[in-house]
Amino acid sequence: MSHLRVELRQRAEELIALYPRPRSAMLPLLHLAQEQDGYLSDEGIAEVAELTGTTPADVRGTASFYDMFHLEPVGTYVVGVCTNIACLLAGGQELLEHATRSLGCAVGSTSDDGLFTLEETECLADCNIAPCVQVNHRYVRTTTPETFDALVGELRDGRRDHDIPKHGTLIRVRRSGGLRASKGEITGQRAVAKAARDERAAGEKS
């Protein structure tokens, strides 16, 4: 019995087919498991292990290396405030401290109502609109305490559901099909290229 929903399980199998080796699909599959559960549950990890031909310990060990994977439940909205160099110079630390008060949770923890998890992030590569804030990895571009609080209000009221999916959903655009370059064609194109090379080399010699 699959832990992943039918649709996610199907997407997982499609992803694995894109890679020369199943294990390569590890990170995309972990994103899918997180899309279903909001974090990496034991069941989700076990299924990724089965799909990639590894063990749950191996999957957990890999996942724990990466900041975006959560091994414990997190809020519906994971709010990241950057305090790295460009944001630091623009008041990122102060905005992070404001966020703890506004969301009612310390950095690295989740609010009592389960709505928000607050994270201090490293550079998110949006340094011209600093300090940078992401919610579930969507740039929200609220650089002041006032605009930050307005955003929090919108999230509480469900007014951002259209552009900020619940935590875990990363890529909402599904790949339209599998691999198309058949093995025969690849061998063929190499032969054509080699023939062209040989022909030209012969031309240069004569």
Next chain:
Amino acid sequence: MAMLDSPKIVTARAGFDDSFTMARYLATGGYDGLRKALTMFPEAVAKEVDDASLLGRGGAGFPAGRKWSMLRKSPVSYLVVNGDESEPATFKDHYLVERDPHQLLEGVIIAAYALQVSQAFIFLRGEFALGLERVQQAINDTYDDGALGSKIFGSDFSLDIVLHPGAGAYICGEETALIEALEGKRGFPRIKPPFFPAVTGLYGEPTVVNNVETMANVPWIILHGGAAFAALGGGRSTGTRMFALAGRVKNPGIYEIEMVKNTFRDLIYDPALGGGIIGDKKIKAIIPGGVSAPWFGPDLLDLPMGQDEVAEKGSMLGSGSVVVMDETSCVVRATWRITKFFSKESCGQCTPCREGSGWVERAMYRLEHGGGRMEDLDLLLDLCDNIAPGLTWPPQQTTICVLGSSIPSSVHSAISMFRDEFAAHVAHGGCPFD
């Protein structure tokens, strides 16, 4: 005066709200470079890029054409695009993948043709949710258009591109760590030399790893010729480059300007570019190429922005990020935050980096927050000297990858340039800027 009359090679569609769509791309010459490339021999395509002398735009600045020529001949080889942009204050690839994903794809398809590779992977930073969606949509549309997949535009060339999301790890911007992550493992950099990815890369097969901006330059180079690209810029630094300007400037943003023809002062002060410093304050220091780069003082503002020009002065253009600190900025705080970043992002394989980064961060923390001593400055320099012996530029490496040897850059710069400010922190028992 800034020289701003060069063509926009990679940001040409900046003015269009729908710059990321297939319709806009096709309406502005999209995939013409690919159509032209497919009429050429693969070697001739590679030669144009070699003639362009296109330096890699990821950070190390290695010539892309030479990287391609080093690919070991093998029945199977791969092209991998490095879109794991995470060097602090660098945001050019973020811009490109969100705003012009087709330009990236066209560059990848042309490069794959030149290399005769039939599968390419685009490794994109996981935090770029919108960028991932835009690139996936672009891949779908490109398959539909016949510019990707089986027998591209009716030629004998076939290619698949797979989008691979990262999951939050700075180290995966290092190309061998990226390959490990693409193989589904922890992002531990591999030991090299002797075996660079061009010889032993993904699954042990020959692999070319190129940055997003590098790939985005390729369609223009094929359409206009390598010589036209090489005619821009100066010396080894040809073409234009995207500079990500951030920090205490009035107009932070992405500016594509001709290499070498402009100075740091032009970028920071020209009204069409950075527009000067917030509140017209004085510059204290700039970081010329990402936080791994040693800093420059205001005395070097007139230095031309070229790879060799910056290297001669003991730093690097690196990832194309320029951070400006002014007289209101606390350099101790800035240095502490940079060392905290390296401490967190060290993968932990090598002792000098794993232990050194944490030790440096703790000393910087107490200097900034109270409890620091003047002896800490000698301690910091000694620690840095153990991570990168001699504190030279380019640094000596004691670690598998260059993350370790990047740690001393900011610490060494800050202590050399602003010893008084450290002394003020010690005397004040914390940060005098608070």
